[in-house]
Amino acid sequence: MADGRTGSQTILVVGGGISGLTSAVEAAEAGYDVVLVEKSPYLGGRVAQLHQYFPKLCPPSCGLEINYRRVKQNPRIRFFTMAEVTHLSGSEGNYHATIQIEPRYVNENCTACGKCAEAVGAEISNPFNFGMDKIKAAYVPHPMAFPMRYVLDPSIVATADGKAAQDACAYNAIELDMAPKKLDMNFGAVIWAAGWNPYDAVKLESYGFGQYKNVITNVMMERLAVADGPTMGKIVRPSDGKAPSMVSFFQWAGVHDLS
Ligand SMILES: Cc1cc2nc3c(=O)[nH]c(=O)nc-3n(C[C@H](O)[C@H](O)[C@H](O)COP(=O)(O)OP(=O)(O)OC[C@H]3O[C@@H](n4cnc5c(N)ncnc54)[C@H](O)[C@@H]3O)c2cc1C
Known part of the structure; x- marks a missing residue:
C-alpha cells in the first residue's frame, strides 16, 4: 500500500x-x-x-x-x-x-474490559515476565501497556478459544481473520533505536541457568521486585516460592562473550 x-x-x-x-x-x-x-x-x-x-x-x-x-x-x-x-x-x-x-487480532474498538481473557481457557508463558508465570492466550502485555489493548496469541485464533473470545467481546473488537x-x-x-536484549544466560553453563530454577538473570530479578510482577514484588525462590536465606550476584556475567 x-x-x-x-x-x-x-x-x-x-x-x-x-x-x-x-x-x-x-x-x-x-x-x-x-x-x-x-x-x-x-x-x-x-x-x-x-x-x-x-x-x-x-x-x-x-x-x-x-x-x-x-x-x-x-x-x-x-x-x-x-x-x-x-x-x-x-x-x-x-x-x-x-x-x-503482524495481526493483533484485536482492533481499536477494544476497551481492555478483559471479557475475552475470561472466556479463553488456553494459557501461554508470559514473555513480559521472562516466562516466570503464565497468562491467558488473550492478554494485555502488562498492566501499564500502551496502547492499552488486548492481543490474541496466534495459537488460539483458529480454535474454540478464539471463537469464545470473539463471542465474549461486546465491542466487535476481535477480528479472527485479521491479516x-x-x-x-x-x-x-x-x-x-532497536535497543538491547538480555544476554542468553544458558550460554554460561557453569552458572547453572536453565539447569537450576533458583538461578535467575538480572532482568528476571527486576520482574520479581515489581509489585505487579509474577510474585507481586516478593523476592522468592522460583523453585518453591520460599524466601531465600542467601543470595549471590554474579556481576558482568557473559562480558567475555563478544559474539
Ligand atoms: C537490570 C537493568 C536495570 C536498569 N535500570 C536502569 C535505570 O534504573 N535507569 C536507567 O536509566 N537505565 C536503566 N537500565 C538501562 C535501560 O534499560 C536502557 O537504557 C533502555 O532500555 C534503553 O532504551 P532503548 O529504547 O535504547 O532500548 P530498549 O528499551 O531495548 O527498546 C528498544 C525497542 O525496540 C524494539 N525493537 C527491537 N528491534 C526492533 C525492530 N527490528 N523493529 C522494530 N522494533 C524493534 C524492541 O521491541 C524495544 O521495544 C537498566 C537495564 C537493566 C538491564
Missing part, C-alpha cells in the same frame, strides 16, 4: 523503547512528521519491565506515561506496534522502507 502522507520530511523511528519514544516526540515537536515502528505489541521497550528507575527511583511507568501522552497528543506521530521494517533502501533525504505489521499488512513508505531520515 502506498501512502501519500509520507515524504522526504518524514522521519522513520525504528524501536519504541525510551530512545525511540523520545526521538519521536522531540522530532514531532520540532515540526517533523514521524512514523514510529515497534515490533512488540506495546511501546516502552525494556524500561517498561524494570522496577525502580534510576535516577528518580520511581516506577518507570511514570516517565513512560508522560511520553505516551506526548505521542497520543501529537498528530504528527503515527505509530505501529507488532511491526518491523523488512526492507530499507535509499540514502539521506530519500529512504524507502517496507513495514510489515498481516505491508506498508511502503518514503522517509527523509531514519532513527534506528
Whole structure:
C-alpha cells in the first residue's frame, strides 16, 4: 500500500523503547512528521519491565506515561506496534522502507474490559515476565501497556478459544481473520533505536541457568521486585516460592562473550 502522507520530511523511528519514544516526540515537536515502528505489541521497550528507575527511583511507568501522552497528543506521530521494517533502501533525504505489521487480532474498538481473557481457557508463558508465570492466550502485555489493548496469541485464533473470545467481546473488537499488512513508505531520515536484549544466560553453563530454577538473570530479578510482577514484588525462590536465606550476584556475567 502506498501512502501519500509520507515524504522526504518524514522521519522513520525504528524501536519504541525510551530512545525511540523520545526521538519521536522531540522530532514531532520540532515540526517533523514521524512514523514510529515497534515490533512488540506495546511501546516502552525494556524500561517498561524494570522496577525502580534510576535516577528518580520511581516506577518507570511514570516517565513512560508522560511520553505516551506526548505521542497520543501529537498528530504528527503515527505509530505501529507488532511491526518491523523488512526492507530499507535509499540514502539521506530519500529512504524507502517496507513495514510489515503482524495481526493483533484485536482492533481499536477494544476497551481492555478483559471479557475475552475470561472466556479463553488456553494459557501461554508470559514473555513480559521472562516466562516466570503464565497468562491467558488473550492478554494485555502488562498492566501499564500502551496502547492499552488486548492481543490474541496466534495459537488460539483458529480454535474454540478464539471463537469464545470473539463471542465474549461486546465491542466487535476481535477480528479472527485479521491479516498481516505491508506498508511502503518514503522517509527523509531514519532513527534506528532497536535497543538491547538480555544476554542468553544458558550460554554460561557453569552458572547453572536453565539447569537450576533458583538461578535467575538480572532482568528476571527486576520482574520479581515489581509489585505487579509474577510474585507481586516478593523476592522468592522460583523453585518453591520460599524466601531465600542467601543470595549471590554474579556481576558482568557473559562480558567475555563478544559474539
Ligand atoms: C537490570 C537493568 C536495570 C536498569 N535500570 C536502569 C535505570 O534504573 N535507569 C536507567 O536509566 N537505565 C536503566 N537500565 C538501562 C535501560 O534499560 C536502557 O537504557 C533502555 O532500555 C534503553 O532504551 P532503548 O529504547 O535504547 O532500548 P530498549 O528499551 O531495548 O527498546 C528498544 C525497542 O525496540 C524494539 N525493537 C527491537 N528491534 C526492533 C525492530 N527490528 N523493529 C522494530 N522494533 C524493534 C524492541 O521491541 C524495544 O521495544 C537498566 C537495564 C537493566 C538491564
